[in-house]
Amino acid sequence: MKTRLLAAVTGAAMVLSAGAAHAGSAEAKKWVENEFQPSAISKADQMKEMEWFIKAAQPFKGMEINVLSEGIPTHTYESKTLTKAFEEITGIKVNHQILGEGEVVQAVQTQMQTNRNLYDAYINDSDLIGTHSRLQLAVNLTDWMAGEGKDVTNPMLDVDDFVGKSFTTGPDGKLYQLPDQQFANLYWFRKDWFDRADLQKQFKDRYGYALGVPVNWSAYEDIAEFFSIHVKEIDGNKIYGHMDYGKRAPDLGWRMTDAWLSMAGAGSKGEPNGVPVDEWGIRMEQGSCNPVGASVSRGGAANGPAAVYAIRKWDEWLRKYAPPGAASYDFYQSLPALSQGNVAQQIFWYTAFTASMVAPQSEGNNTVDAAGKPLWRMAPSPHGPYWETGQKLGYQDAGSWTLFKSTPVDRRKAAWLYAQFVVSKTLDVKKSHVGLTFIRDTTINHESFTERAPNLGGLVEFYRSPDRVLWSPTGINVPDYPKLAQIWWQQIGDVNSGAFTPQQAMDRLATEMDLVMSRMQAADEKANVYGGCGPRLNEESDPSVWLDKPGSPKAKLANEKPKGETIAYEELIKRWAK
Numbered sequence: 001m002k003t004r005l006l007a008a009v010t011g012a013a014m015v016l017s018a019g020a021a022h023a024g025s026a027e028a029k030k031w032v033e034n035e036f037q038p039s040a041i042s043k044a045d046q047m048k049e050m051e052w053f054i055k056a057a058q059p060f061k062g063m064e065i066n067v068l069s070e071g072i073p074t075h076t077y078e079s080k081t082l083t084k085a086f087e088e089i090t091g092i093k094v095n096h097q098i099l100g101e102g103e104v105v106q107a108v109q110t111q112m113q114t115n116r117n118l119y120d121a122y123i124n125d126s127d128l129i130g131t132h133s134r135l136q137l138a139v140n141l142t143d144w145m146a147g148e149g150k151d152v153t154n155p156m157l158d159v160d161d162f163v164g165k166s167f168t169t170g171p172d173g174k175l176y177q178l179p180d181q182q183f184a185n186l187y188w189f190r191k192d193w194f195d196r197a198d199l200q201k202q203f204k205d206r207y208g209y210a211l212g213v214p215v216n217w218s219a220y221e222d223i224a225e226f227f228s229i230h231v232k233e234i235d236g237n238k239i240y241g242h243m244d245y246g247k248r249a250p251d252l253g254w255r256m257t258d259a260w261l262s263m264a265g266a267g268s269k270g271e272p273n274g275v276p277v278d279e280w281g282i283r284m285e286q287g288s289c290n291p292v293g294a295s296v297s298r299g300g301a302a303n304g305p306a307a308v309y310a311i312r313k314w315d316e317w318l319r320k321y322a323p324p325g326a327a328s329y330d331f332y333q334s335l336p337a338l339s340q341g342n343v344a345q346q347i348f349w350y351t352a353f354t355a356s357m358v359a360p361q362s363e364g365n366n367t368v369d370a371a372g373k374p375l376w377r378m379a380p381s382p383h384g385p386y387w388e389t390g391q392k393l394g395y396q397d398a399g400s401w402t403l404f405k406s407t408p409v410d411r412r413k414a415a416w417l418y419a420q421f422v423v424s425k426t427l428d429v430k431k432s433h434v435g436l437t438f439i440r441d442t443t444i445n446h447e448s449f450t451e452r453a454p455n456l457g458g459l460v461e462f463y464r465s466p467d468r469v470l471w472s473p474t475g476i477n478v479p480d481y482p483k484l485a486q487i488w489w490q491q492i493g494d495v496n497s498g499a500f501t502p503q504q505a506m507d508r509l510a511t512e513m514d515l516v517m518s519r520m521q522a523a524d525e526k527a528n529v530y531g532g533c534g535p536r537l538n539e540e541s542d543p544s545v546w547l548d549k550p551g552s553p554k555a556k557l558a559n560e561k562p563k564g565e566t567i568a569y570e571e572l573i574k575r576w577a578k
Helices: 002-010 025-034 043-056 073-090 101-114 126-135 141-146 197-207 217-231 250-257 260-264 305-321 336-340 351-357 409-422 425-435 447-455 459-464 466-470 481-496 502-527 543-547 569-577
Strands: 064-070 093-099 121-125 178-190 345-350 376-379 396-402
Touching: 025 043, 025 073, 043 073, 043 409, 043 425, 064 073, 064 101, 064 409, 073 093, 073 178, 073 351, 073 409, 073 425, 093 101, 101 121, 101 250, 101 481, 121 126, 121 409, 126 396, 126 481, 178 351, 178 409, 197 217, 217 305, 217 345, 250 260, 250 305, 250 481, 260 305, 305 481, 305 502, 336 351, 345 351, 351 376, 351 425, 351 459, 376 569, 409 425, 425 447, 447 459, 459 466, 459 569, 481 502
Parallel strands: 064 093, 064 121
Antiparallel strands: 121 396, 178 345, 178 376, 178 396
């Protein structure tokens, strides 16, 4: 990691690029005509927007800048195609590096800690909004666009068109990040199998209700058991009722912090995140900016009954119903593994993988038919027994452009131009067709996606539905994402290895989170590190004091497996259409 970061810094010098001498309107017209179609705006307006970029980039023509993001299809397209377009149009060369998500977080943390300019901009998850708004090391974009960065802020940017704007807004009402891509974790299932009359009858006879999209975890578990234990084979091939991952790596921590506890029902009601207890189990009272604890003994819910239930079910389903080897998969291995065509459903599936899941059979994808139509569909995530109406129902990743004050202003301005370019209305519809990670309302509702919707398995219907607000990123209760996130995967890995029970692991996790937050509290009280919004931990008390109160943390249910409930996919689509 250190070598890669130093390599990025080495390339930070200003150099005259080959494309700089020819940048201008002719190049812009070529890209508008040949690549940036379809678009949400007319070709005349596209050229108007590109002319603004050409003019605004003049002071930085010939500069070479470095930006960093994780590896998903959207960012690959930016790195390979849009950097070329940007250089040809503006004369600014961009080295758009792609690393694993853990390395991106580490680079962000390193730049914040050292105040060294490792990269000129990052596409950094909005999960860090609580960190950026407290530490004030990231550029406040609201003030930047109105002040120092006004001359390089696109008048056609239209911030209100970004559907994830609320995710990147701090408690002070200021915008700290600009969304570049978004994807949700939804439920994925083989609709062709679910539609089979013989399987429908077998399921109804065995479980007493219809085989359909599971509304609760009880139904998901029944369906997993049905396909893994009772159906076993389809068309002569061994099949499984569940897919997940369990490799002991940072991905495993995000698997849980990405709202898994909230899906079980551990948090409080509230949108986009629970108040006062969020999806991490961290408590922060309404109207306050100071987290008060993660342990139940301090009013948190990270080791409460609902959280323990969530971890137990993840481990149990992985062992019982997933394909052999799934426990050793990481994030990047498990989700594409569905294309093998031997899994009936996945409760925690990221829509970022839609692009690969609609690849043709000729590319080895066994989940589309000969005509390329998906044999699968996506649907809302089922919820656990502790979940209540009014709680968030899942996670939405909002990878967002982040600028740091440690970046020299000229380099920051050049990077801001590139960031706005790759999210501009001129090209966002085309970029969204490539990566299928929607950020703009105008793109989601573009006619080209109405035409393509039947081939995307419910993605367009979901993003056009009012339900999408129930999926949201990590919120402002998390005071320092890099410091707290790294604690999770080791504890969860100990469950998968059998070293600890779910209760033991979550007790240890909650204790360690409180310990880290106590250090933040001390730093904040001593040197105002978190702007007075660092943790202020509650004194510990008997857990029953909090469990006996209404809301989260919630007392253990006598029955954690109520009757399974499903809904027909067609009925779900009708509901979304309303």
